Amino acid sequence: MPFASFNYRYFIRYELAVGLLIVFLSSCAELKRPETTPYLAETQPPPKQEFRWSNGGLPKSFDPARASAAPETDVVRAVFEGLTVLDPKTLEAKPGVAEEWAVSNDDRTWTFKLREDARWSNGKTITAGNFVRSLQRLYDLGDRAAHRDLLRNFAITSGKEKPTAKPAQPEDFVEPSQLEEPSPQPDSDNRPPPGDLKVPVEDRQVRLSVSAPDVHTLVIELNAPDPHFPELVAHPIFCPVYGDGGVFENEKLSNRVVTNGAFRIAEITLEGITLERSKTYWDRENVKLDVVRFISNAKPDDALEAYRSGAIDAVTNTEFSPLVQKLFSPYGDFRKNAFAALNFYEINYRKTPFNDRRVREALAISIERERLMSAELEPTAQPALSFLPFAAARQTKLVQDKERARDLLEQAGFENGRGFPVIKLTVNRNEMQLRIARVIAKMWKDNLNLDTEVVARETAEITAMGEAHDFDIVRRGVVLPVPDEYACISAILGEDPRLQPGSADPFVNSQANTNSNVGLSESARFANSNSNSNDQKNAVQRATLTEDDALYQLRVIPLYFPTSFALVKPYVMGFDTNSMEIVDLREISINSEWQPNQR
Structure with missing residues (x-):
């Protein structure tokens, strides 16, 4: 063999x-x-x-609030359970601790009904109050929490403004796991200590609009409508913790942690972590595995x-x-999938001539992504004609078309690239990203007759350039931690996408042909052709909640999705x-x- x-x-x-x-x-x-x-x-x-799984090194913590990626997310999903869980086949939300939920007509108020038979591993009942306290703790942890930007749409009842997300950073996605020895077992059990979390007074004044009308009912208020909110709260950071979570501050890895998932922590060694099926889990009769071993x-x-x-x-x-x-x-x-992460080029839409949507669209649809894959990235990436890899069946996508790109550029006043300034394309100091940038620069030259200067900068420099809006086009990458459309578009755009209304349209030049749909698929062109110019202008001033909105605005150019793989x-x-x-x-x-x- x-x-x-x-x-x-x-x-x-x-x-x-x-x-x-x-x-x-x-x-x-x-x-x-x-x-x-x-x-x-x-x-x-x-x-x-018994299932033996190698998913990297030992996790750094069992704290759901700090579960940013594998191996932490794998372990947290095994030993904790949130309001919902994601179906691995469809990535749609399924009932977890919440057996059902409902939403208001405006998609801003979500009500979750908890199972009466949901229990902690110590036999105590899981209550809506546990979720209220855990969500507030997640907020209060600030930058110590993973993916805190997922809280950006949670409404605030008092205190400071809601948290804002930092722009996506231009680092590579995969970082080697760092091994840490398990902490010694605590001498005391994991009962919740009295009192609130010890956080600064000014932070305690900020309260999420999350309430528990009764023991088994949880209500969450949002700032903006989100019809996919159940997919968002399926992320491990939203799992409840027992008590105030103080055990995670004292002991990073301990088998004394009280959990509520299908498995409980049985043993921790330098070689890995052993889980056993929980005797208190509400659906324990349908759990097939007796033992799970995470091998480091x-x-x-x-x-x-x-x-x-x-x-x-x-x-x-x-x-x-x-x-x-x-x-x-x-x-x-050997199994391979497009990974939920996006490499893209962010365009400074505030700067002439990039404030003309036709220019941004011409740049986007003149990139030959299949050529880019075969030249530099195959088989480690897949071309991105949209923003979200888990929406592969969607109809609205960019259509690569060099002829139409040239027509768009001519309509914008730059026939055959004449009069167009040299594009300054900034990427981080990474040999692969430099090669990709040079290939794309050549495509822009060959297809649009545009000149490009490729510049390499350190991450800190790129971040400062973004904050000062001192760039033409910059390379960025972002991991998409949930299949929630609002959260993903927010992460990609790097700021609250709900635009402030004003007299000037920041996305469509005053001379632009607002009926230009050439960079979109037929279904999207049909939808746009049935709207008048005022409707289309308003479309970019309303909340950017959907991928369709982002594809129309083209503030960023999607390039490729990295691939992930498994051996099973x-x-x-x-x-x-x-x-x-x-x-x-x-x-x-x-x-x-x-x-x-x-x-």
């Missing part, structure tokens, strides 16, 4: 040699690529309902060797080179991969009867 006795440590190190061999073989027309086995590694399944493998070759030998059943949250990904792609246990043994049932990298351990089971070489 191919790869059966191969040492993957050396496979990774000598991948270049393998790549050269592939090039040689592919150049020989008379040679055929040998048939491969359907799976990268066929090993016996574990004899019991911070290095890709360690994780791959463990997977090959049968020591683990799945690998996620690790980095393999593009060549290794290409070699793995034929195998049935064929006997693992219910492990559904998706762009959010959400795994529902409640749905996973082990087919102990599966045998190697089974077809």
